Amino acid sequence: MGRLWPFVVGSVALGLDAYVVAGLLPTIASSLDAREATVGLGVAAFTGSYAIAGPLLAGRAGRRSRQSLIVSLLIFTVANLATAFSPTVEFFLGSRVVAGAAAGVYSPLSSAVAAEIAGEVRRGRALALVLAGLAVGTVFGVPAGLALAQYWGWRAAILLIAAIGGAALAGTFLRGRDLPAIPASGARERLLSIARPKNLVTVTVTLLTGVASLGLYTYMTVILSSGSLASHQTLAIWVWGIGGAVGALGVGRLLDRRAPLQLSMVILGGLTFALLGMTQDQTAWILVASLFLWGMCGWASLAPQQHILLQANPADGATAVAANASANYLGSALGAIFGALLVSADATPTVLCISAASVAVLALLSQFARQHMSATE
Template identity: 55%
Template sequence: MNRLWPYVLGSVALGLDAYVIAGLLPTIAADLGSSPGAIGLGVAAFTGAYAVAGPVLAGAAGRQASRSLLLALSLFVVANVASAFAASAGVFIATRLIAGAAAGIYSPLSSAVAASSVPTERKGRALSLVLAGLACGTVFGVPFGLLIAERASWRWTFALIAAVGLLAAVGVALRGKGRIENVPAPSLAARLATLGQIPNVLTMLVTLLTGIASLGLYTYFVPLLDGLGHGSQRVWLIWVWGAGGAIGTLFVGRIVDAVPRPTLVTAAITALLALTFALLGWNPSLVMTAISVFFWGLLGWSSLAPQQHTLMTANPQDGTTAVAANASANYLGSALGSTAGALLIDHHFAGAELAYSAAALAILACCVQLLRIRTTRS
């Protein structure tokens, strides 16, 4: 597992890059003479490019995995350096678009390569380790990046992202050609056929619904806590959520490797996530809120590894494309959840009502997963 560190470090950079801008919008906008809304398009550019580039390009990149990983990371680093030196909103948004496309290629390809680099019985752990990097970059890297922006400048935050990405690129380069496993790279028609298979569609739909429920609700973490009467406790509760996420991604791989059918792991996670959200709304005491927030982070982040394992197992000839599309579904779920949350808040939903709404989506995700299991018997 020690040889997987470049992929983990690259995922840390991606997690930081994807979410840190949200906390820097006013600062960046003021510095570039623009509006927060316009700079917010940089987030949309990143996630949109990620969602498109992954399924379309990552599958083909697997035929020369070492070169493709290095190229994607190099482009990611250059784009973040360009973001740090951006002199206008237009340039900033363009660099976010390039960074997102590079991330969309790197993320699923690194997961596929990591899984193919270890024995079959350790594949779940390899996938969870790479995803742990993404979780840690999001949960712990973002506050650190915001602290750097506060003490120095938002430009130094992007310099930090570039530095982490550069270290990952050096790690990939040190491993060298021939020591990094290539993965199957079918034709475009075959990749599109993979995306259209019913079991794959159902798996990605579960990821989408889970993303809407978990990441969408996290966008409104503060209004949620305000409604539960714990707004003043938000700082340490955010860290509790993050600790749960880090633990979940680190240890879910062992469960996936131990259970013959990872689809059952996903069903259990979505069911427990629904229960967690229901308890969060039902008992708003501080102790129960802290426990619920911890398991929310743990279950939400741990849901991705069994999904990736399922897709790679079901698509041995094109697991990279399937995993890329699944990652896109997760990002899309976050975006849809954020939009839906805004509408709910505008209609005066707060606290328990937000938690119950997330619980309903998690229940729906569990039902779709059970349909997937019943349909495919795997």
Template identity: 40%
Template sequence: MRKVWLLTLGAFTLGLDAYVMAGLLPVLAADIGTRVSLAGQLVTVFTLAYAVSAPLVAGLFSGARPRLLILAALAVFTLGNGATALAPSLGALLAARAVAGAGAGVYSALSTAAAAALAPEGRRGRALALVMGGMSAGTVLGVPIGVLLAEHTGWRATMWLLTGLGGLALTGLAVLLPQVPAGPAVPVRARLAALTDRALAPVVGVSFLAAVASLGLYTYLAPVLAAAGGVDEVAPYLWAWGVGGVLGSLLVGPLVDRSGPSGPGRPTGRTPADPTGRAVDGGRRIRVLVGGVLVAIVAAQALLPWLAGTALPGAVAALVVWGAAGWALQVPQQHRLLRLSARRGTVALALNNSALYLGSAVGSALGGLALGSGLAPYALPWAAAGVAAVGLLLHVVAGRRARVAAGVSTLGSYEHC
């Protein structure tokens, strides 16, 4: 597992870079002489480049040596951050953020797949959780530090900090990261088929809807708490959400390992193709875990306005649960994608990462439109909970279809015996 920690440092830098820019926008806009609304497009460009690059590169270079691609992606990400720190104008900043976002997207997908490949038998969930925990820790620990540094020394200092962290991670990986087993080459037709795969599409769809609900609402947490509970200082509540995210990312790993196909489980003996029944039983347990996490997101978001208006400690508790569930969700989701699509696992993970960032962008945009159209800020968590509930419904329906398909397959196996 020590090898996975190297990948986690890069994930930490990604998590910091993905969220710190929102806090730097006012200072950055004043420095380069533009409006905050225009400077906000730096976040949009980074997000879109991240979302598009991950499945594109993962597909085009499937079968190539993952170690080389990981190092190249992290190098591109680091160079993009260095170019951001040096950029003299908005146009140059937009180009630099696109480069950084492209490198981040590719690194995120490949590092997740590499962590799973390098993990010992029965510890894949813990490995995935470490990488996801690195991203959430970058948000919790790195973003406040980055914003504080920008307030005292300028936003460019924060970007140099990101560049230095990226360079440190790149050096460590170049020296210590072993060769990662390469997956099989995936033909173009198979890569495109992943977009419409009936097993993969619902999983990615749930990730997208959860990101719309969770990361989209996070963007507007300050006005939500101000309207619901009269909260002026939002920083402690952001920390509560972030601490919950770190805890959820790390604690879910052992649960996934115990629930997954390679973990312990009582044999079902239901299919000749799998006399132990372990894969079938493990898959069901993972689906139950994902369903429970989605229920927690829905409940925490639905209760947040009421708790913020009546009991602020209750609001803190809701934020911890929401943060923990929102970040924890992706570990079993990634585990499911690797299990459902072993042959094109990296492509599936890249699609899932794209869904996360697109969901974040869509959630932020929809939240802004809702508030702009007159929706009271305190009602926004209810709308987010509704989106998460749709994700839960999709998860339940897809699970039922999978069980029906498995039953038909089992019947066919017995008929051929």
């Protein structure tokens, strides 16, 4: 397990990169003499290229895992340096595309390699540990990056991402000798494997979970604006983040002892319950408990999904995991879009939370369908 730390550090950089730009839009737009909407395309450029590159390239890259991890991290780090020193908005957007594509290859491949290194007995802990890096980068890294930007400008926040990526690159280069190759089929077979009914259902569960959890998180300030925690929003976000860290780190041992499908259904039930609890905005302790449970279940949901896909796709695990990671990012983006439509229609915080809980119920029902497919084999 000690060999996995470079993958964890790399995941921290990816989690930070995916979300920190959204908080820097006004500053970046002013610096590059562009509209915020144009700079905002940088978020879509990163997540879009991530979603496309992962399933197409990660499987093939797994055949030479060490070289592929090093090259993808190198490209990711250089692309972030290019972002940090962007002279124009066009250069900025181009560098975001390249960084996202590199992240799309690195993230699922590092998870697949980590699972192979750890072996069957500790696979759940390995997946949870790597995914915990994403949680740490998102939950704690983003506020740190934004604080850094307040003192030294937005370019300093992007340089922080490059520095963390460089540390992961150095660790992979120095400690990543004799990494196992990850089985992969040809391009046509990889696309067909993603389209297999079981894989499609599993990826759909991840997509719906992303819509419900990360999509709603985008509008956290809206949800908290009129409730008992309205004057303690920063504290509330930290409660959500601590819950996320507990979930991401703690799910590993459970995953090594319990069937991933059943564990996933328990997590999705907990997420639904937490999102419904967020409607009780006048009762502070219920809100705090719901925030913690929401963060915990949302971030704990990814590792079981990856475990399910690795079990179901022994000949092409990296591609399946890449599709799952893409679904998570796509779900986050779709959730943000749907949330924007509701907010623009003057939807109340209660409506936002109930809508997200309804999507979580759909994810739970889809997981029941996935279990039925396994039971009828």
